[in-house]
Amino acid sequence: MxxxxxxxxxxxxDIKGAYAYIRKHGPADPSAWKAGLEEKLTCLETFPEACGLAPENEFVKAEIRQALYGPFRIVFTIREQIVFVLTVRHAARLSMQRDDLDKIN
Structure with missing residues (x-):
């Protein structure tokens, strides 16, 4: 499937903000970072269920999963045939809270 x-x-x-931050502060090449992120997102097209549950999962009825990309977490939910990416955030940041999840569209 x-x-x-x-x-x-x-x-x-989130992606635009991370790209801008990496571009300004380095040390990574922002274009390489973005290409790698896009590759990781493409990997979610097959077997997204293999990714573990995210800490945010405790706040909602739908499963919230995460995939790791370097120091970033790709937080997503699966809606039938769609992997819906909620946020891409640095792993050092606190987990999203229920109010944050309610605001995502």
């Missing part, structure tokens, strides 16, 4: 990966507006903003 193949899934389609979709990004929330928040996830798109």
């Amino acid at each position: 193949t899934f389609q990966v979709e990004l929330s507006r928040r996830a798109e903003a």
